[in-house]
Amino acid sequence: xxxHLFTIFFVSTFFISATPGPNMLLxxxxxxxxxxxxTLWTLAGLSLGLFILLxxxxxxxxxxxxxxxxxxxxxxxxxxxxxxxxxxxxxxxTGNSSxxxxxxxxxxxxxxxxxxxxxxxxxxxxxxxxxxxxxxKQKPRSLSSAAVKISPTNLTLFRTGVWVSLSNxxxxxxxxxxxxxxxxxxxxxxxxxxxxxxxxxLSETIWQIIYTLGGKQLAGWLDxxxxxxxxxxxxxIIFMVIAAxxxxxxxxxxxN
Numbered sequence: 042x043x044x045h046l047f048t049i050f051f052v053s054t055f056f057i058s059a060t061p062g063p064n065m066l067l068x069x070x071x072x073x074x075x076x077x078x079x080t081l082w083t084l085a086g087l088s089l090g091l092f093i094l095l096x097x098x099x100x101x102x103x104x105x106x107x108x109x110x111x112x113x114x115x116x117x118x119x120x121x122x123x124x125x126x127x128x129x130x131x132x133x134x135t136g137n138s139s140x141x142x143x144x145x146x147x148x149x150x151x152x153x154x155x156x157x158x159x160x161x162x163x164x165x166x167x168x169x170x171x172x173x174x175x176x177x178k179q180k181p182r183s184l185s186s187a188a189v190k191i192s193p194t195n196l197t198l199f200r201t202g203v204w205v206s207l208s209n210x211x212x213x214x215x216x217x218x219x220x221x222x223x224x225x226x227x228x229x230x231x232x233x234x235x236x237x238x239x240x241x242x243l244s245e246t247i248w249q250i251i252y253t254l255g256g257k258q259l260a261g262w263l264d265x266x267x268x269x270x271x272x273x274x275x276x277x278i279i280f281m282v283i284a285a286x287x288x289x290x291x292x293x294x295x296x297n
Contacts, residue, residue, distance in 0.1 A: 042225065042233045047240060050223045053279050055244040060131075060276055061269075064091070064245075065252045067205050071198070072253035082195045084249050086202020088242065093207065095241065098216040099234050106226045113226060114294055117287045120218030124284035127215070131277030134270070222287050 061069070064087050071080040105112045193201070206212070224233050 042223070042228075042236055046223055047236055050237060051240040051244060053283065054241050055247070056272075056279060057276050058244045058248045060272060061252075063205055063209060065248060067202070068249045069252040075198070077253055079195065079198060080253050082198040083202040084246075084253065086199040086204075087206050087249065088202075088246070090203040090206020091212070091245065092238075092242075094209075094212045095216055095238060098213050098220065099238075102217065102221065102224070103230055103234075106230065110226075113221065114291050116217060117221050117291050120221060121284040121287040121291070123214060123218045124280045124287070128277040128280035128284065131273045131280060134273040218287075219283065222283050222290070 058065075068080060068084060068087065071083050102113075102116075105116065220237060223237060224230065
């Protein structure tokens, strides 16, 4: 992989990681509720969950590239269509709700799961894991209200991060759509996988720390005017440009 291609990949993922998805919103709210030091446990869990999803995707691409090379073109085509869809949705996202409201919503859903799990344990159910949000008897507006009752341990914060990452299976579809454009399947794959993984985790970690340390200031800045809308639109453009490049690559493969 050339440094030029890696730079394009890193810049693209850096902008995409900046958008306030579930992982970033959780880091933001936990930073406010528990402080930076304890939130590091959640960030570690988020990273582990993301790594599991990414590893699953890369192993799948590795097997397909060796056993069914033609299927790669299908994956690229479907991936390009999915990226176009993401691009259109990102462009149309006007960001009507504030970052603070979105963070409260995410943390309330997670808190509701904790409350249900706690109730099940106290009833002698013995079940381990997270109950559905819809079954919750109480939904605090912020995780801080749940923290008073539950006082999560560091292990609980870590498991929450893992669960939030793994509860977003769309990440696998995104990785399968996004990564093939930056992979040369005729060259050794694992060195490329390592570089791409390091680039992705570097951009994710940078933004997770930013959301944890300065989430309130960042939220105030993004909620001014149309800044969040234009950030979403910039990511939408990136999605559509990469989708176009994938389609050109697939077309050139069949022409040649």
